[in-house]
Amino acid sequence: MFLLPQGWYNDIRNAVRRGNQLMPRVTFVIGATASGKTYFINQNFSNKDVEILDAFDYQNRAYEESGFKGRMPIKVQIRCLMKANENLLSDIIDKLKHGRDVVVEQTFYKAKRRIVYVDAIREAVKAEIEIYVMCPGKERWMENTRLRKMVEDDESYERHVAEIEFPNPIEGFDSIFEVTDNGIKLRMDPPYDEQFLEDARKEILEEKERVKKEDEESRERKELLESMKTRPFWHYCEVCGKKEFITDEEAFVGGWDYPPRIGFFGMLGPRTCGSCQMKDTLYWKIQTSGKLPIVIEKYLNEKELKTWRRIKGEPESLLVDENEQESTGQKR
Ligand SMILES: [Zn+2]
Structure with missing residues (x-):
């Protein structure tokens, strides 16, 4: 399953040479839990000369650094996720700047989260950006969840699928691939209009500012209490x-x-x-x-x-x- 033909990697790499300069490439592999991301990456990239980064590792590190054991308040969780995403992004950019190809395992359900990443990468470095979306059929997904001993009911597949906004070319990807049980297919949907981008960027910016303001307020309060x-x-x-x-x-x-x-x-x-x-x-x-x-x-x-x-x-x-x-x- 999910195996690409022999030599595909170099074929594609050669096909996208622009001028004499081969740009480094970042490949995002996204999908719901148990959609087969890790397996797909192992099968298709582990023997290539690429750096493989997993968002999950970054999240775990951020959780650990927060010092919370067990139940974590939602506010802390949000900050950990933001921190993890920032660290991952900065590592991606750093590796691309050094000419390395990077493969990133991410969940990235929402277009707005992807747009921030693509914007930041484009601003920092010349690179190709592609994304693979894991779309296993219901049977395969249920099988995966059974193997992982996840407890899922009959509707959870539909719920997981509905959560993912399929990437649109307007987000700035050079190529978007859909990975189904039948294989890999380039899927470039008709682009949404620019307003979609602007709304997403605005939403993310507001979210960032809200968190910053909350942090400032809680710091001020701490200082005030200390001064008492x-x-x-x-x-x-x-x-x-x-x-x-x-x-x-x-x-x-x-x-x-x-x-x-x-x-x-x-x-x-x-x-x-x-x-x-x-x-x-x-x-x-x-x-x-x-x-x-x-x-x-x-x-x-x-x-x-x-x-x-x-x-x-x-x-x-x-x-x-x-x-x-x-x-x-x-x-x-
Ligand atoms: Zn008195």
């Missing part, structure tokens, strides 16, 4: 109304119960000076209500509501004097 350990900030006693602009250290010495030393910013806990008691706090009231320890704003009196809103807004709510915030109309 040393900078002076407003400590408000929710019981007697006393307020002091002091550091965490000074508050501790003064007997305050206050984050970051006691409890956490933004989470309900006592906020008291050295003279007041825990049993008079909102925290105590909620904890001992006999109901679920959840704050329901409509059951709070004005004083409690003020305390609750201040806590929810921490640590920012403690940086500027509350009275000043009110008089300047500044809200957090």
Whole structure:
């Protein structure tokens, strides 16, 4: 299966010589899980003078470097995948620049992901870019999944197939091949119009900017929380109304119960000076209500509501004097 005729590689290589200069080539092999990508690459490229890169290795490395074991938050996962894709892309470009042919095993279901790659490669180096799309029939695919002990139901083949957007020439590939149970076929569909490219590039750019912004915000928040350990900030006693602009250290010495030393910013806990008691706090009231320890704003009196809103807004709510915030109309 999937075997190309003897000598095909050089035949094709010769056919695409442009002038006297033979351009390096990158070959993408894409397809769903268990569609036979690795097998296809082994059969057709492993004995050629090419570099074989597998996106899966890059992803695993990125996951490892993230330091998460087991369950990984989706946000971290997205960043790992982005990192893996960037590293893979930079390796591809590096090898092409050194005149090496590269074969890349990728999933690459979506046109927009491929377009970013093709754009970046075209910008960096003169190379031929081709793609093989693994399209096994249902029986073969089910057989592959059985061999891999994957648990699949009767509809999963259709689901996997539907996920892949078949590459279109507008994406910038020199050649696009469909690999079916019957062999390999050049398949250049009628090109979509330019708008398709522009939309894809815009979408990817927005995605990148969104992630960058989130990263910046979480870095700023981390820095702010770190600074709360040393900078002076407003400590408000929710019981007697006393307020002091002091550091965490000074508050501790003064007997305050206050984050970051006691409890956490933004989470309900006592906020008291050295003279007041825990049993008079909102925290105590909620904890001992006999109901679920959840704050329901409509059951709070004005004083409690003020305390609750201040806590929810921490640590920012403690940086500027509350009275000043009110008089300047500044809200957090
Ligand atoms: Zn007090």
